[in-house]
Amino acid sequence: MIKRQFNILSTLACSSLLLFASSTFAMGEPESSSINAQSRSTSQFVVNGQSITYQTEVMAESLNFPWSLTFMPNNEILISEKSGQLKRLSSDNKIDSISGVPSVFFKSQGGLFDTLVDPDFANNQTIYLSYAGGTMEANATHIASAKLVDNQLTELKTIFQVTPDKKGPVHYGGKLAWMPDNTILLTTGDGFDYREKAQDKQNLLGKIIRINRDGSIPSDNPYASSQAYHPAIYSLGHRNPQGITYDNQNNRIVMHEHGPAGGDEINYIEAGKNYGWPVASHGKDYSGASISPFKTYQGMQDPLIHWTPSIAPSGLAVYAGEQFPEIQGSYLVGALAGKELRLVVKNDNQVVEQLSLLKELDQRIRDVRVDSKGIIYVLTDGESGQLIRISRN
Numbered sequence: 001m002i003k004r005q006f007n008i009l010s011t012l013a014c015s016s017l018l019l020f021a022s023s024t025f026a027m028g029e030p031e032s033s034s035i036n037a038q039s040r041s042t043s044q045f046v047v048n049g050q051s052i053t054y055q056t057e058v059m060a061e062s063l064n065f066p067w068s069l070t071f072m073p074n075n076e077i078l079i080s081e082k083s084g085q086l087k088r089l090s091s092d093n094k095i096d097s098i099s100g101v102p103s104v105f106f107k108s109q110g111g112l113f114d115t116l117v118d119p120d121f122a123n124n125q126t127i128y129l130s131y132a133g134g135t136m137e138a139n140a141t142h143i144a145s146a147k148l149v150d151n152q153l154t155e156l157k158t159i160f161q162v163t164p165d166k167k168g169p170v171h172y173g174g175k176l177a178w179m180p181d182n183t184i185l186l187t188t189g190d191g192f193d194y195r196e197k198a199q200d201k202q203n204l205l206g207k208i209i210r211i212n213r214d215g216s217i218p219s220d221n222p223y224a225s226s227q228a229y230h231p232a233i234y235s236l237g238h239r240n241p242q243g244i245t246y247d248n249q250n251n252r253i254v255m256h257e258h259g260p261a262g263g264d265e266i267n268y269i270e271a272g273k274n275y276g277w278p279v280a281s282h283g284k285d286y287s288g289a290s291i292s293p294f295k296t297y298q299g300m301q302d303p304l305i306h307w308t309p310s311i312a313p314s315g316l317a318v319y320a321g322e323q324f325p326e327i328q329g330s331y332l333v334g335a336l337a338g339k340e341l342r343l344v345v346k347n348d349n350q351v352v353e354q355l356s357l358l359k360e361l362d363q364r365i366r367d368v369r370v371d372s373k374g375i376i377y378v379l380t381d382g383e384s385g386q387l388i389r390i391s392r393n
Helices: 010-019 195-197
Strands: 042-046 048-063 065-072 076-081 088-090 094-098 111-115 126-134 141-150 152-161 175-179 184-188 206-209 233-235 243-247 252-257 263-271 305-307 313-318 333-335 342-345 350-357 365-370 376-380 384-393
Touching: 010 042, 042 342, 042 350, 048 076, 048 088, 065 365, 065 376, 065 384, 076 384, 111 175, 126 152, 126 175, 141 175, 152 206, 152 233, 184 243, 184 252, 184 376, 252 313, 313 376, 333 376, 342 365
Parallel strands: 175 243, 243 313, 313 365
Antiparallel strands: 042 048, 048 384, 065 076, 076 088, 088 094, 111 126, 126 141, 141 152, 175 184, 184 206, 206 233, 243 252, 252 263, 263 305, 313 333, 333 342, 333 365, 342 350, 365 376, 376 384
């Protein structure tokens, strides 16, 4: 069944509700030192007629193209840098580099991507990393597992590799997420020049992949017994998904993906479904040419919402926690082109409002996560990226 579409243009006026204060941040040492979160700023936004005051703090600075953050036990945070470094921020704001990270193909959009902490980390010390591996002529998205002992990765091994290899340094996907049964979801991009492969049933470009923690294929994957499909495929027809999470409140997978010039999407992912790219899209090619005459197509899933023009979404979280009960169940989306944190407010399955947060930073937002207390953390993109903590004032 084709879902009702939501046109982003009708909601952009909501950003006028925001009130922001200017902020100045203190500098910190990037490695093996304490980061002083001395500089704090207070800002406001209005949602559902309620004014909410919040505080931002810079927890780490001078990060080299940070790509993702992951919460660990003991209030620690793992931060991956696209350039191939993995950092560990302790509860007392000391940041250290972790050795033993796999060699990555770092060029353009390629590099070290996401991290996951094993549900049984206290006993097995295992983490998982996604990254681009290979050369300019032949590269692919990989997943590796390793044990994190002190500040070193040991027993590193590749457990999964997207096939076939592609040429060029763009559109990897690379986001990881846990399912409730402790299987792993991986998003893969279409490789840009290979967009038709997003519809290829044997090709893993432009897909969501589901694997077990050892890299094997779950027997209940939608195409596990099919001769026509690659058994690792969970869903297909994606362009370049850089946000995915499991919404525990509603028991569903939420993801977003980059469109071309327009047509960024949020989708609810169901096993075995086709999400249309490049057969159907709300975007156009960068040249202005039409990619497809279809915005919707029978038998393919329409997005919950689409953004045209693009905001370039990166990082996704479903809000749950005590800090901001007014936005419970809303989606937080980092925006690279938009230089904002986009708040998507919902009522059941209907989007009722969208707000642009953190515009005063004038920085590309690369990732966003919410901890167990409902405190929001974002990473800003670039050669001097920051980790910023957002809490109730």
